[in-house]
Amino acid sequence: MINHHLSDEILWAYATGSLPAGHALLVSCHLELCDGCKGRLAEAEALAGAMLQTAEQQKPSDDMFDLLMARVEGEPAVPAAAYTVEPRAEKGVPSALWDVLGYGFNDIKWKMVGPGIRQFILPIKPSEGESARLLKLSPGFVTPEHSHHAQR
Amino acid sequence: MQLKSNDGESENCLTSAELSALLQSLGEHRSREVFRQLFEFFAPRLKTYFLKGGATAELSEELIQETFVIVWRKAEMFDSRKASASTWIYTIARNLRIDRFRKERRYLYKDDQFFANELVGEGSQLDDHHQSQLSEQVEKVLPLLPAEQSKIIKLAFYEDASHSKIAQHLELPLGTVKSRMRLALARLRKLLEGVEL
Numbered sequence A: 001m002i003n004h005h006l007s008d009e010i011l012w013a014y015a016t017g018s019l020p021a022g023h024a025l026l027v028s029c030h031l032e033l034c035d036g037c038k039g040r041l042a043e044a045e046a047l048a049g050a051m052l053q054t055a056e057q058q059k060p061s062d063d064m065f066d067l068l069m070a071r072v073e074g075e076p077a078v079p080a081a082a083y084t085v086e087p088r089a090e091k092g093v094p095s096a097l098w099d100v101l102g103y104g105f106n107d108i109k110w111k112m113v114g115p116g117i118r119q120f121i122l123p124i125k126p127s128e129g130e131s132a133r134l135l136k137l138s139p140g141f142v143t144p145e146h147s148h149h150a151q152r
Numbered sequence B: 001m002q003l004k005s006n007d008g009e010s011e012n013c014l015t016s017a018e019l020s021a022l023l024q025s026l027g028e029h030r031s032r033e034v035f036r037q038l039f040e041f042f043a044p045r046l047k048t049y050f051l052k053g054g055a056t057a058e059l060s061e062e063l064i065q066e067t068f069v070i071v072w073r074k075a076e077m078f079d080s081r082k083a084s085a086s087t088w089i090y091t092i093a094r095n096l097r098i099d100r101f102r103k104e105r106r107y108l109y110k111d112d113q114f115f116a117n118e119l120v121g122e123g124s125q126l127d128d129h130h131q132s133q134l135s136e137q138v139e140k141v142l143p144l145l146p147a148e149q150s151k152i153i154k155l156a157f158y159e160d161a162s163h164s165k166i167a168q169h170l171e172l173p174l175g176t177v178k179s180r181m182r183l184a185l186a187r188l189r190k191l192l193e194g195v196e197l
Ligand SMILES: [Zn+2]
Pocket: A002, A004, A005, A006, A030, A034, A036, A037, A038
């Protein structure tokens, strides 16, 4: 799958959250497998961070910090790790895909759509204007050849 | 660590290195004063970010609060070798905005993933030195981009507008938008390299 890499404009769109959902899923699967593009994403995010740092300023309400402080001080002290979940990892399943599916490739209920072609429509809501076909194709690369028994 | 005092006017000119030191310190000591300095630096900028992204004034303030609640909770996970304070806080704010406005993408943008990412060595030019200077450099080079290019870069940043939305908005063919964005990013990269010399 790593025949071509992600372009700068795709990485910028991904870093700013502006890529349509189905496309973003493909990008995040690629990123999990490609350190080169991951490094370039870090650059794009650093650029976005720098844009935030140099953004214009607009005054928030006067009491906001006090409200915020009251809120966080009222929280029980919990180690930061308790707020995070280790990304799921399973052999061969990018965690972004795992998060969408909720299970590994073996449990996918493939649908026959042509001779030797099975597809699975990902249970995500496509973004506006996005072609649904993109989503149908995305898991295709995992089973181009060998057959999965569509039992269960 | 030497903390800057809040003397009114000059308070909002912290450098990237100072911001990162503050965030790291917050993670270690959870000091209210340090938290306040980070808040005073970032809250007005985040307000612009959320407002330009289409949030109402009320929602912007709510999202700023949410951002800082997460900053407070997770500050101890901040690692200045991985990202600058601005980048770290940006990703939190971006994820919250997606969560609010782009629900269909929320499963892809989770803080956990960002924080758990290992250091990416190869392919990344972001060593410590580069990280701590980047914001100042960006400030210098962004105005050097042709207006038509920086406009496209900013539309994605502030409004998370997709390529096709930008094309519609600017009444340009999609291909033109993509190529201008590509040019702008390549140009930025060149300019940033040049400034660093
Ligand atoms: Zn790649």
